[in-house]
Amino acid sequence: MTGKDHMPDGDFLGKEEAVFLKLDQISFSYSGKKSAVLSGVSLSFSRKGITAIIGPNGCGKTTLTKLMVGILSPIDGAITLEGRSLQEYTLAQIGRRIGYVFQNPNHQLFCSTVAEEIGFGLTSRGEEPEAIRERVDFFLDYFDLLSYRDQFPLHLSYGEKQRLAIAAVLAGAPGFLILDEPTVGLDAYRKKLLLNQLYKVAAMGGGMVIVSHDRDLVEQAAGRIITLENGRVKQDSGWKGENGHAS
């Protein structure tokens, strides 16, 4: 199974697929900086398939993902989520729709134990303790974190933190995922495990965007590849069928 097995039918964004997240002529620059990080970026994403965003360092990939989840606000242009302006949503409402894995796992781990970290989203949603425990156990086992169950997350190695950050987001079963450099710090075996889990999410009808420099991951998993350069979309391969990503 590969990411391409879960691509929307039809060409770019699929005629049958409803637009989940839409960026319309987005521009952004950080305060105090004259040059824009992103300018005139227009993209649409449905809740199916794996999209990869690639590009050299500093081209605006992470900034783009932060705009997509409302951490940053564009200085120009509009972002809509399920047809409504992203500004109408609180971060928590966005978080329930989009799971976001930060580029640096240290920025998103805040609980006192590994198990608590994975179950945090489920607990705050008021899910049954038994269901939470079951799901936490599954992800601890799946991401090889069982022996760290009661450890303090910030004491883990970088790769372990990365796995934990991904597990904590996946445990919430969001319908759409944005993963910023998810394979940094993962060995080949763990990378394969992550990919399998992402395929499962895609098979269950969840769309996702992966920002990555990992050529293997992109070529293996992505059904659509967007190339950013100097804050602009240089190329968007669109969904082109079984072998159709960027040529």
Place this chain on the structure above:
Amino acid sequence: MRLDPRTKLIMVLCVTTLAVIYNTAEALLLLLAATIGLLLLFGIDLKQVIIGLKPYFFLLLVLFWAQCIFTPGGEVLLAIGPVRLLGTRGLLLGTSVVLRLLVVIAAAVILTTSNSRDFITGLVQWKVPYEIAFMVSVTISFLPVFRDELVNVVTAVQLRGVELKQVPWGKKIYLFRHLFFPVVYGAILKAQQLSVAMEARGFRAYPRRTYLRQLYLTRWDYGLMLACPGLTLLMIGLYKANLG
């Protein structure tokens, strides 16, 4: 106006000294207004400061209520049966505590307008032992780290679906453990990593060091360094005279 970091340090010392000595809400409010005026003079974006302080507002509110509830004396303003919830003295003391903290935080923001290395250079030029100058500099450079860490944690908690504004008061305490624990512990870890990284590059607090860059005090610096402590003493004198 580009001031020497030592001038800024003295200004902040003067403001915080006044904040500690002033004990009335009126005096502290005036001091806060003056400190905000200083921030504007330094070209600091107040909006950004307020956004940065947002996560601390709850803590300030808790401090305020703690003072209101546990300070005896004064006229009772709110009570449930025999239990006094709010008195005039508690209200004034709570307001004073919050204002004092705001003054100290606002004054500390002034220090972030200079490079932390300049503080070391400046203090060493004043013959302050390098160890102490370095400690001051590290403390100052950690202020934005604390702020950024807190912003990250608040964002991460919300992105896991938690509406911070709608969390009931009882659960807020539990949630704040999540907000502050990783920030404080993360800062300790960062400090440890910093010390290892520095020692790995051969850092030692040798008494004799050389500096490429030298700081020079301008007339403005000399003027402010004399005026600020003088003004502070005058304000303390006036305040004590008013109280007496």
